Amino acid sequence: MQCLTIFNMIKHRTIYLALIICIMSFLYAITGKTEIDPKIQASLKKISTESKKIIEECAACHGLDGNSSMRDTPDLAGQHIDYIIKQLQDIQQSSDPKMPNNRTRKIPVMTGMLNNVNKSNMIEIAHYYANQTQSKRRVSGSKSLAKLGEAIYMGGNTTNNRPPCSGCHGFYGLGLSKMPRLQGLDKQYIIKQLYDFQKNMRTNDITKAMPAIAKKLTPQEIEAVSDYIQGIQNPNKIDQATIISNTLK
Ligand code: HEC
Ligand code: HEC
Numbered sequence: 348m349q350c351l352t353i354f355n356m357i358k359h360r361t362i363y364l365a366l367i368i369c370i371m372s373f374l375y376a377i378t379g380k381t382e383i384d385p386k387i388q389a390s391l392k393k394i395s396t397e398s399k400k401i402i403e404e405c406a407a408c409h410g411l412d413g414n415s416s417m418r419d420t421p422d423l424a425g426q427h428i429d430y431i432i433k434q435l436q437d438i439q440q441s442s443d444p445k446m447p448n449n450r451t452r453k454i455p456v457m458t459g460m461l462n463n464v465n466k467s468n469m470i471e472i473a474h475y476y477a478n479q480t481q482s483k484r485r486v487s488g489s490k491s492l493a494k495l496g497e498a499i500y501m502g503g504n505t506t507n508n509r510p511p512c513s514g515c516h517g518f519y520g521l522g523l524s525k526m527p528r529l530q531g532l533d534k535q536y537i538i539k540q541l542y543d544f545q546k547n548m549r550t551n552d553i554t555k556a557m558p559a560i561a562k563k564l565t566p567q568e569i570e571a572v573s574d575y576i577q578g579i580q581n582p583n584k585i586d587q588a589t590i591i592s593n594t595l596k
Pocket of ligand 1: 401402404405406407408409419420421422423426431434435454456457460461472527539540
């Protein structure tokens with residue numbers, strides 16, 4: 348009889364536990380959904396279910412709104428449509444051994460992720476990210492390298508024929524079309540790209556400008572200019588993403 352009571356208690360306990368877990372996961376599921384910013388939800392509604400599904404996979408690293416929380420993973424929010432499409436094509440083509448080096452960008456962690464993504468999805472995805480706002484406000488951390496960073500970015504180097512970065516990426520790093528926006532990117536990501544260009548690990552700049560320029564930078568200069576770029580602020584407070592979405596409508 349006692350055994351039966353204990354058995355019943357255990358049985359009930361398990362049911363209670365199961366019920367609590369069930370309620371908790373239900374609450375988690377609904378609160379998880381309502382946490383998405385309404386603005387992001389609205390822009391996700393504008394695109395096909397197929398592209399939306401892809402974006403949700405990308406969110407693991409790039410953030411749902413293209414604001415990444417990992418230092419070596421670039422923000423895609425506010426990046427240019429043409430640049431994003433080009434990178435997606437280059438990354439996708441890296442799994443095709445017949446493609447020439449200057450048309451491929453190898454990103455091991457993204458292997459296979461774009462295999463079934465077609466051009467129209469790419470265009471939608473690129474529009475989606477370009478219209479998101481970069482939410483992080485990063486600052487330059489190095490006072491000692493600040494002058495050097497600014498000199499490299501704005502002035503270049505006439506002795507070794509190195510053009511200023513601002514010549515192509517713009518005074519405020521806003522870029523244009525296939526010229527990437529650099530403003531606000533994480534220093535660690537920029538440093539990695541400059542070394543990748545320098546060491547021919549990133550080969551997809553068809554203009555060949557970036558590998559040539561990166562080869563003319565010393566490790567200290569790479570550190571300084573990356574720190575400078577991370578902290579570029581846009582004094583005119585023009586939101587690039589707004590400009591893009593306005594011109595497209
Ligand atoms: C596992 C993490 C991860 C996932 C998932 C992922 N990415 Fe990436 N992505 C990265 C990293 C890391 C880089 C930068 C690699 C490097 O150092 O060059 C990158 C680079 C990119 C770039 C180039 C950006 C630039 O500024 O040059 C684009 C565009 C991009 N990813 C889009 C996507 C899309 C679209 C998806 C979903 C289909 C996706 N990524 C999924 C980690 C990821
Ligand atoms: C002659 C034009 C030109 C100049 C000058 C130039 N860049 Fe670039 N940069 C490019 C182009 C074009 C790309 C995109 C390459 C591609 O298609 O992948 C690029 C890409 C980059 C990227 C990768 C961005 C990303 O999101 O992955 C970084 C970082 C960068 N440049 C930094 C610099 C720095 C720092 C300087 C100055 C020392 C500089 N660039 C000068 C043309 C230029």
